[in-house]
Amino acid sequence: MTLGVVMLVHTGFDRAAQMVRHWSDAGCPVVVHVDSNVGKKAYDQFVQSLADLSDVRFCARHRCEWGTWGLVAASQEATTLLLEEFAQVQHVYLASGACLPLRPVQELRAYLEARPDTDFIESATTADVPWTVGGLDRERFTLHFPFAWKKHRRLFDRFVQLQQAVGYKRAIPDGLVPHMGSQWWCLTRQTLDAILQDPNRATYEKYFRRVWIPDESYYQTLARLHSRKIESRSLTLAKFDFQGKPHIFFDDHLELLQRSHCFVARKIWHDANLLYQVFPRPSDPSIASQEPNSSTIDRVFSQAVERRTRGRQGLFMQSRFPSTDRQNCIAAAPYAVLHGLDDVFPDFQSWLTKQTGAQVHGHLFARDRVHFADESTTYRGGLSDSARLRDYNAKMFLTNLIWNGRDDYHCFQFGPSDSQDIRWTLAKDTQASIWVVSGAWSIPLFASGRSASDVRAEAARLQRIEDLFLKRLRSPQAYARIKITTLAEFIEAPMEMLQSIIDEIAGHKGNALTEVPKMADLKGFPDFLQDLKNQGMHPFLTGNITVGNTGKSSSPQRRKPYVISQK
């Protein structure tokens, strides 16, 4: 019983020759197929370099283009020759010039000898497995593909669209159930004989010639007809990226490959000298019977796919620039926007810092400068407090701030006197919680001591701006968590909203509020609002404030948290 190898080569002849020698030295006959695109000189040189090996053959050459029938024709040709010439061969291993055995060939042979009837070929039905990239799964088998995908992409796509539009479907030959999987297999002589000498071979071939990527489906489908025992996995470790392109292994993947205990890996970089030096590892009886296990490698590679296709949330960088039109989770971490609260409670910022330990910024979007939590001129990551720099690209300013400090919870004060470019971003961002006390801008105006007629224009302006902001917050595209109360409602029962804010920021660590922030002195405030009304400027966003509800700043009893005992 022997293992025979079919090797497909189209480039990197020095490495391929090295591999042929390697298989051959271990007692495996090898049939090499060289792509007919390779020039005569290179081919002759290659053949010459292996002339001293007695059990190496070169078969007739076919043109091998990715995704075309040529690859199947090549492996058929080579397999036929191998089975004819070397009667002792029981298993045939399909490899390429860039496949590198990681373990001694003896171990692979012993493994196969222990499983003489097993065919190792990854083979899954298209209906059940969403492997394919590009959306063509079932349709691979029901459409015609006369154009090469790599060379004539547009023609390929158009022709597919045309067939889809007219509802064309090819008939699948009777008895075939389309399967697909990795093109690198290891099949038994019986199965291969059955496939190659099938009376219907001509029919099947005619059909598969027009299937897309037949080398991933021809043997996979036919093995299901003829095999006595299929192990649906490939003995060759091959990883693909999210576009279905093969990953290449470099020198620094050494450890990963060592830990995989796979028999063969591909694709190995041509110049990965270290890998070619270390592998195949020397024979070691203590681990000779180890099963291949590629779970570590699988994890590393699926992380890479995740990174490539999803990236890091909230990071805007040179190679990740998600368009905000297509997504509504913008910043890297949750944050809170406190609109108007610091007008009601003059030292709200320091109070909230004390209660939660979060990064409580002042008015980040104030018109004079950026008021960071620590009032510094340059904040984390080198963010400047310059209002002009901030307004140059307000959204990037916010995303940078949150990204830099994503370990902390950030909150900032906001109001109608701030720069407003950011409001759409805030409203759309699912990471934002926006707490609004509408009409709170009237308190600083009142506290300034100026008369209603003096501040009338200013009040009207602030109200207009705030109203626009509220309209954004109430639009169907506003995905932020939003809570809006009028000033009147808020001063009636301020603790309710404050407690919710604290709970949200501090999470389970939030305590019942003991210390209440000091509210601005509102004595005479209703009269001030009435004066504004008398001037013709109705402050409709404040709600209905009367003398009765300005006086108290009570703290209703916090209800006991409802905890279910774990006992």
Next chain:
Amino acid sequence: MPVSGGKRVRSLWLAYRLRWKRRRFLFRIWRKRKQISVKVDRTGGIGKTAILAFVTVRNEVERLPYFLAHYRKLGVDHFLFVDNGSDDGTAAYLADQPDVSVWTTAHSYRLARFGMDWLGWLLWRYGSGHWCLTVDADELLVYPECETRDLKVLTTWLDEQGCPSFGAIMLDLYPKGALEDVKYEPGDDPRDVLAWFDADNYRHRWHHYYGNLWIQGGVRERVFFAQDPGRAPTLNKTPLVKWHWRYAYVSSTHQALPTRLHDVFDLEAGTKASGVLLHTKFLPMIGSKTKEEMVRRQHFENSSLYTAYHQKLSQNPVLWHQGSCRYQSTEQLVKLGLMSKGGWV
């Protein structure tokens, strides 16, 4: 994605205009090809798969030893330099290097599109079919895993992915303390002296005309351009391209034509692989260089608008601040989100 008819017509029209723009650049490059004259030509030794570096220099003899060492280690096989009238022995130093070819010119740097016309011609003649790195003498390219994987590995992977180019952001390095108070000896790693950088104050926006990602920000914007951010330096670059003679860089390596070359970012949520160009502009010679530039006026289109910048720069300023980040490794840059591994494993 369905595109409305009007949009489609507009984008076709833009593509057509850009095509002509590229042809005009190529014509201009061809017209100015005689501005440079060869001093040492070792291009005969360039192999078929060689990785080439293209650089314009002026008085960089202090930076060059480390520059060459850095890129040799990264696997650059041949350097093609254009020396723009150095008087500190730069040309002679370069001529002595075994893997360097040198051209010289005394023409205006500014009128040659900041050297891009000269390099454009060299790229045209020698770069076609090669992976070409176009950098300044004060830019050191790093990318994820570059300690163990040289450019040959990176370019093999890019080839396999079908990517014709690789993007990198410029990261200004600066010292702790005043700029000219540090000592730098030729051959030293500039990262030892200029160990600090701004971690994340970079602004990105979509450039409507060229379709590249336009990045501004960083320490120069923070210190010098806070009042005029529109003029802050552009930081996005595409320094590494598998060249074809029909390609052309537009302004420095910020944009390239055809535009797919600088299409190095992902508009969905994913991340492509990218690198960082460590910018060693602020080595102690910055003071004297700035004073020279204030007279020569070769580095900006409207030099008068940058007078304040140059004045501040020549007054030995401090760029460091409390939140500055100390350079440690490429892994750190990946973690900070300045560059990414993308799908590279």
